[in-house]
Each structure stands twice: as structure tokens, then as C-alpha cells.
Amino acid sequence: MSRKVITLCYRKVIDTTNANAWDKFVHEDSFAEFKMQAQFYNEEQRFTTFAEMLLHVPEAEKLHFLVSAAITGYLRQLNGIIPDILDNLGRRFLTFENFKFEIINSDINDIEKHKIAINFFSKPLIWHDTISNQLLVSQFKETNEEEAFTNLFQIQPFVSIHAIKNID
Amino acid sequence: MERKNFIRSLMIGAISTPVIIEACKKSSVTDGTSSGSGTAGTTTSTNGTCTVAPTETEGPFPTKAPASYVRSDITDGRSGYKLTAKITIGNLNNNCAGLANAIVDIWHCDAEGNYSEYGGSGMQSINYQSVHFLRGRQITDANGLVTFTSIFPGWYSGRATHIHVHVYNAAGTSLNVTQIAFPEGTGTSLALVNGYNKGMTGYTYNNADNVFSDDKTGVEIATVTGTLVAGFELTFKLNVKA
Numbered sequence: 001m002s003r004k005v006i007t008l009c010y011r012k013v014i015d016t017t018n019a020n021a022w023d024k025f026v027h028e029d030s031f032a033e034f035k036m037q038a039q040f041y042n043e044e045q046r047f048t049t050f051a052e053m054l055l056h057v058p059e060a061e062k063l064h065f066l067v068s069a070a071i072t073g074y075l076r077q078l079n080g081i082i083p084d085i086l087d088n089l090g091r092r093f094l095t096f097e098n099f100k101f102e103i104i105n106s107d108i109n110d111i112e113k114h115k116i117a118i119n120f121f122s123k124p125l126i127w128h129d130t131i132s133n134q135l136l137v138s139q140f141k142e143t144n145e146e147e148a149f150t151n152l153f154q155i156q157p158f159v160s161i162h163a164i165k166n167i168d
Numbered sequence: 169m170e171r172k173n174f175i176r177s178l179m180i181g182a183i184s185t186p187v188i189i190e191a192c193k194k195s196s197v198t199d200g201t202s203s204g205s206g207t208a209g210t211t212t213s214t215n216g217t218c219t220v221a222p223t224e225t226e227g228p229f230p231t232k233a234p235a236s237y238v239r240s241d242i243t244d245g246r247s248g249y250k251l252t253a254k255i256t257i258g259n260l261n262n263n264c265a266g267l268a269n270a271i272v273d274i275w276h277c278d279a280e281g282n283y284s285e286y287g288g289s290g291m292q293s294i295n296y297q298s299v300h301f302l303r304g305r306q307i308t309d310a311n312g313l314v315t316f317t318s319i320f321p322g323w324y325s326g327r328a329t330h331i332h333v334h335v336y337n338a339a340g341t342s343l344n345v346t347q348i349a350f351p352e353g354t355g356t357s358l359a360l361v362n363g364y365n366k367g368m369t370g371y372t373y374n375n376a377d378n379v380f381s382d383d384k385t386g387v388e389i390a391t392v393t394g395t396l397v398a399g400f401e402l403t404f405k406l407n408v409k410a
Contacts, residue, residue, distance in 0.1 A: 022230040032340065033235055036271075039342035040334060065285045068299065073233025075296045090223030098293040121293045 002168045005140050008094060008122040009162035010085050013104070015115040022083070026071050031114040033070035034106050037063055042108075049113070050106040068101035071118065075099060082120045085159060087151040088134060094122045095139075121162055237273060237305035241317040244301035248279040248319030249361055250399030255348075257312040257335055258407040266312025267410050270343070271336040274316055275303040279364040281324030307338075320361050320400055325370060328377040329358060331390075335408050343408040349380045349389045350402075357392040357400045 014023050038053060039045075041060040047053045053060040082094035098121040107113040124140035128150065135155065138148040155161075255272060258264035277283050284301045302321075306314035323329045331348040350358045352373055362368060374380040380388055394400035 025230055025232060029233075029235070036336060036340045036342075039336075040345060043342075043345075062285060065299075069237050069303070070235045072236040072296050072299060074230060077228055077230050077233065079228060086220055086222060088220055090220040092222075092224065097295050097297070099296050100293045119293065 002166055004127045005124045005165045005167055006127050006137070006161050007124055007163045008085075009160050010082055010094070010120045010122075011117050011158045011160075012084065012120065013115065013117045013158065016112050022074060022077070026074050026118070027114065027116065028111070029070040029074075030067050030101075030103075030116050031106065031111050033067045034063065034103065034114065035108050037066045038108055040066075045108070048107050048109050050103050064100075064102055067103060071101060075118075082122060085153070085156070087153040089152075093151045093153070094120070096120045096122055126167075127164075235305065236300050237303055239304055240306060240315060242274070242302055242304035243318055244284075244298045246278045246301050246319055248322070248364065249396055251318050251320045251402060252399065253316045253318060253331065253402045253404070255314050255316075255333065256403075256405045257308050257314070258405055259312075259410045260407045261409055264405075264407045266308070266310070267408065268308055268310050268312060269338040270308045270312065270408070270410065271305060271338065271340065272308060272314045273303070273305045273334040273336070274318075274331055276318070276321040276331040277324060278302055279319065279322040281322040281366070320357065322364050322366065323371060326372055326378075328372050328374045328380055330377075330379070331402075333406060335406065337410055343410055344406065346406065347379055347388065348402070348404050349374050349377075349383070351389055351392055357394060360396055 014027050016027065018024065018027060034050070038050075038060070041053055041057045041063065047056060050060070050063065053063070080095050080097065081092050082096050083092065085092065085094050087093045100119040100121070102117040102119065104115040104117055105113055106115070125137040126140050126148070127135060127137050128148075129136040131152065133154055134152045136150050136152050138150045141148075253274065255274070257267045257270045257272060259267040275283065278301070284299060284303060302318060304316050304318070306316065308314050321329050321331060329350045333344075333346050333348060334342065335344045336342055350356070352358050363371060374383070374389070383389070390402045390404040392400055392402045
């Protein structure tokens with residue numbers, strides 16, 4: 001089969017049900033930042049939910065970006081490794097530099113309604129083959145090597161192929 | 169037909185009877201222990217996804233991290249003439265005395281007139297290392313002062329050169345959203361920088377700007393001193409009701 005270079009996207013959804021410390025910090029700090037930044041688009045506090053703000057003040061779309069500053073410190077703590085997604089050996093193997101933060105829903109009065117997503121975009125991978133229900137991939141390098149170390153993994157919920165390019 | 173139905177009813181009886189007995193047993197056991205123990209868990213099921221479980225050393229361990237806005241130098245590698253911005257927040261409810269512990273956000277465009285931001289929709293992603301360039305947050309000292317190190321802002325079509333400011337109280341409640349204008353004319357910083365590579369053709373001056381044109385007394389215009397080589401220093405007093 002022809003080799004393809006792919007980037008994967010993992011959309012990590014975080015709400016009040018997430019229990020681990022990193023997720024909780026991200027959830028709480030993004031909520032605090034949302035409450036601060038939302039005031040720019042929501043003078044006199046006419047609206048309480050993010051959905052209402054978007055409906056009445058389209059520029060509130062920028063809140064996705066503005067609130068993301070609350071979580072970039074936590075992204076640094078990941079040391080460039082995408083969390084949660086494991087190869088078939090049970091190890092995290094995807095590396096990233098690019099991300100996109102989303103506010104899915106929120107309410108300035110209720111942290112329970114604060115739900116966000118971090119989209120992690122992997123660095124490019126070469127997709128060598130598909131074995132059973134698993135993808136065989138290796139880190140994309142500009143130089144061609146005789147032998148490449150590979151990872152075998154299964155596409156799982158909230159993971160998708162974000163971009164693809166034929167190289168042969 | 170009748171016979172079949174009769175047999176079926178017997179079968180249902182035969183199956184359901186032990187179930188009823190079981191149910192009775194259970195209820196008699198649970199009687200008197202209605203307090204229960206533990207609390208309802210929040211862990212959602214990931215069972216059945218058929219993926220391997222994590223098998224590596226735990227970590228890295230997260231620590232509380234402030235928003236990436238919190239820093240004095242907001243340059244983030246953007247090139248331009250150095251600008252030190254000293255903004256003092258005064259309290260209108262206290263004879264404009266310096267307001268301590270106020271949160272001050274500033275943001276402005278780079279030398280080319282672009283802000284750090286990206287659209288909310290679409291496929292665009294961004295590198296997490298330098299995403300919020302030329303945006304910063306500081307907390308005022310006892311004199312109400314915050315200091316930022318940045319670059320002299322460029323300009324873009326339709327607007328005079330400006331810096332955005334958003335002031336919050338210590339609890340994060342918005343007190344004021346405004347913009348700082350720059351002095352114009354011969355010898356001013358604006359004339360010296362001369363719009364960077366763009367020049368000043370098509371520039372919107374303060375008196376034609378839709379934000380600053382109603383400022384007849386110049387209360388929104390900062391004091392800016394300095395040179396291209398040494399850099400510039402901007403001072404501005406902003407009074408809020410706190």
C-alpha cells in the first residue's frame with residue numbers, strides 16, 4: 001500500500017465528572033478565566049450562558065481563544081505528549097505542538113455547566129499499514145531510513161485522522 | 169390453542185416463582201440497612217472500548233499554573249521598538265488614589281497590525297508555546313502601578329494606534345474596559361516609529377478614530393517618551409470606580 005502521512009486529532013472533553021488532577025485544574029482555571037473574559041462581551045451581565053452570549057454577541061466567539069490562555073500552562077506540563085491515548089503496549093506515544101481549545105458550554109453562575117474540549121493535533125505520522133483493527137504508524141521524518149520504530153494502536157472514540165497526505 | 173396457553177402460563181409461573189422468592193429474600197435482607205455507604209461515583213464507564221489500559225509510570229504530576237497572560241514581558245519574540253508601559257490605576261471613590269491589587273489586562277497588535285487570535289470555528293490549530301503574544305496581565309502594587317514590557321504597536325486600517333486595557337478588581341469583576349491612545353505630531357513616538365514598514369499612508373489619526381474622536385481633552389492619550397534606539401516609555405493613569 002502507498003504510504004501516507006497523517007496527523008491525528010484527539011478531542012479531550014473535560015467537565016465536572018473528570019476526576020484526575022490535571023483535568024480538574026484545567027476545568028477550574030478555564031472556568032475562572034471564562035468568567036473574567038466573558039465580561040468584555042457581556043456588559044451588565046445580561047447573559048449567563050456561553051450559548052446566549054454567542055447568539056447575541058457574535059464576537060464572543062473569541063472567548064475560545066481568550067480563555068485558552070488559562071490552560072496553556074497545563075499544556076506545557078504535558079511535555080509535548082498527548083495524554084490518555086495509548087498504543088497497544090499501553091504507552092502514550094503521540095506527540096503534539098498544536099492544539100485548539102473549545103468552550104463547549106458554560107454558565108458564569110454554574111461551574112457544573114462548564115464543559116470544554118482540548119483538541120490535540122499530533123505531529124505527523126507515517127501510516128504504514130493496517131493490521132486487524134490497528135494502525136501501524138511511525139514518527140514522520142524528512143530523511144528516509146532503512147528501519148523505523150513503529151507504534152500499533154487502535155482508533156478510539158474522540159480520536160480521528162485530522163489530515164492525510166500521500167508520499168509515495 | 170387453549171391448552172398451549174395453559175402450558176405457557178404454567179411455564180411463566182415456574183420461571184417467575186423463584187424470582188419472586190429471590191426478590192423477597194433480598195428485600196428482607198436490605199431492610200434495616202437503608203443507610204448505605206459511600207457516595208455516588210462520578211467515574212463514567214469506558215468499559216467495552218477494547219483498548220489497552222495504561223501501563224507506564226505515573227506522571228508528569230500537574231501543578232497549579234496561572235493563565236499564560238500573567239507576566240510582565242509580553243513580547244513573545246515579536247520584533248519592534250521596545251515599549252515599556254507603566255499604567256497606574258486610581259480609585260474614583262478614593263480621590264483617585266492608587267488602587268492596589270487590581271488585575272490589569274492589556275493587549276495590542278504587533279508591528280504589522282495583527283493580534284494574537286484565531287477563529288473559533290474551522291480546522292485551524294495553533295502552537296501552544298507562543299499563542300498569546302502581546303497580551304498580558306499584572307496585579308497593581310500598593311501605588312496602583314503595573315509595568316509591562318512590550319513593543320510599540322503597529323496599526324491597521326480604520327484605527328489609530330492603541331492599547332486595549334481591561335481592569336478587574338481582585339475578585340475578577342470587571343471595573344473598566346478602555347483603550348489608550350498615542351500622542352501625534354512632529355517628534356512624537358508615533359512619528360518616529362512611522363508605522364514601521366507600512367509607513368503612515370492611510371493611517372487613521374485620533375481625531376478621525378471612532379473610539380478616540382470624542383476625546384476632545386486628551387484624557388485617553390498617554391504620555392510617551394523615548395527614542396527608537398533606547399525604546400519608549402508610556403505612562404497612563406486610569407481611574408476606575410472600585
